[in-house]
Amino acid sequence: MQHPLDEAPEKLCADLLEQAGGHALLREACAEASAVWDGDVTRPRGPRAALALAEMKADTDTLVAACLADPRLRDGFDESRMARRHGAPVARLVADVHRLNSFSETRAASESQAQAENLRRLLLAMVGDARSIVIKLAYRLERLRALPFVEDDALRRQVARETLDLFAPLAHRLGLGQLKWELEDLAFRHLEPDTYKxxxxxxxxxxxxxxxxxxxxxxxxxxxxxxxxxxxxxxxxxxxxxxxxxxxxxxxxxxxxxxxxxxxxxxxxxxxxxxxxxxxxxxxxxxxxxxxxxxxxxxxxxxxxxxxxxxxxxxxxxxxxxxxxxxxxxxxx
The missing domain is CATH 3.30.460.10 (Beta Polymerase, domain 2)
Known part of the structure; x- marks a missing residue:
């Protein structure tokens, strides 16, 4: 089930906990992400990314990390403090997602298949746990869902191009077929709007x-x-x-x-x-x-x-x- 991009934080957390089993750490993580919700629908939200992952039956650590990887929480991120509060595996996942987000995605990926493959390998080499890539893919899905609210056409096309060159193939490589198809269709909608229609x-x-x-x-x-x-x-x-x-x-x-x-x-x-x-x-x-x-x-x-x-x-x-x-x-x- 898809939620409105501006869904109330309380409703998002309630649905996430209902779907994922109501784990105490997940409840706490969702509340932490909800506390920094700023109303900007063009930026991905941790609880929405976690909901997408819950539909894929992701484990609790992955869901907790998805909530806490919310970009609005990044400035205050401290891996050791998060490890004490949420556990070392969650803290490592969040650190890896932030590391992936610091990677400067580039339109050069579209220059050749070999270039795109090298960039995909670089992304995989940057993390120690493949679950962080899955979280990154969920955030990319949320970013694509919000693209209609982005006014800059060049930016929309760049995000869509990066998705087809880098992220949809990563989803395919990880065996996430449904996620791959949704990434592709949403990116296609912005790259070739007339053909899509x-x-x-x-x-x-x-x-x-x-x-x-x-x-x-x-x-x-x-x-x-x-x-x-x-x-x-x-x-x-x-x-x-x-x-x-x-x-x-x-x-x-x-x-x-x-x-x-x-x-x-x-x-x-x-x-x-x-x-x-x-x-x-x-x-x-x-x-x-x-x-x-x-x-x-x-x-x-x-x-x-x-x-x-x-x-x-x-x-x-x-x-x-x-x-x-x-x-x-x-x-x-």
Missing amino acids: RIARFLDERRTEREDYIVRVREQLQQALAAEGIEARVYGRPKHLYSIFGKMQRKRLSFEQLFDVRALRVQVESIADCYAALGIVHTLWDPIPGEYDDYIAHPKPNGYQSLHTAVHALGGKTLEVQIRTRVMHEQAE
């Missing part, structure tokens, strides 16, 4: 037709899997605007040619069931040559595993299908 409008105009189609193919596949004794969860897979834009660019496709706007995901219990389900998909519908990827046998560098295929389904319309085990899905998400 066209794609969003295209998806919205065809939403009812697409959803009806997904219901029909989902039921057809679910029945075919059940007939072969395969227990599976089959559901429509949401598409993210930046991934649609990227595929259009790579394959030089128009909106109408984008087949994976229609997409299904299949969750099964075992790897053997993954390949059995793939066989059923390819028997039920005609596979599209060159559109099959086996990321189970050949995982992506970040460990992602799944089978990807595209087929001509009902009415000859193209459909993308992803197949993975429940464990693979939990790791991917």
Whole structure:
């Protein structure tokens, strides 16, 4: 659930504690961050960053550190004093986040892929605990959510560019798929506003037709899997605007040619069931040559595993299908 950027501190803390279990140290940290809330919605807020992390099931130390890494608390930060009050692990995390915030992000990251990769490695080398990078990513997400309130267009574009060059790839590397997609879509909205609106409008105009189609193919596949004794969860897979834009660019496709706007995901219990389900998909519908990827046998560098295929389904319309085990899905998400 997203909260207004100017949500009352008491409400933010109450929701954070409800979601995260009401730990006493978290209550204290949220109150400390709330005490310095200045009403400036363009600056990220510690409790909002912590709420984003709570939705990702982050541990208590990470949530406490996210609250205390609020930029409004930075001037009074003393690592030894914080260690005595909140524990050494929290103090180290906050110190690492401040160190990351002191890093001068630069538009040079967009000059080349190699330059961007070097900067990402530098960020990772600056910290001793990967959780501090996750906190930094949550703060970047909050900064992007606040960009519509930033009047400087050049600054909005710079933040968006840095996000695509540095932070979204870091989220991907850490296996934070949902966070990566949100970072990308929000950055895309500010870098290519006209294209973003066209794609969003295209998806919205065809939403009812697409959803009806997904219901029909989902039921057809679910029945075919059940007939072969395969227990599976089959559901429509949401598409993210930046991934649609990227595929259009790579394959030089128009909106109408984008087949994976229609997409299904299949969750099964075992790897053997993954390949059995793939066989059923390819028997039920005609596979599209060159559109099959086996990321189970050949995982992506970040460990992602799944089978990807595209087929001509009902009415000859193209459909993308992803197949993975429940464990693979939990790791991917």
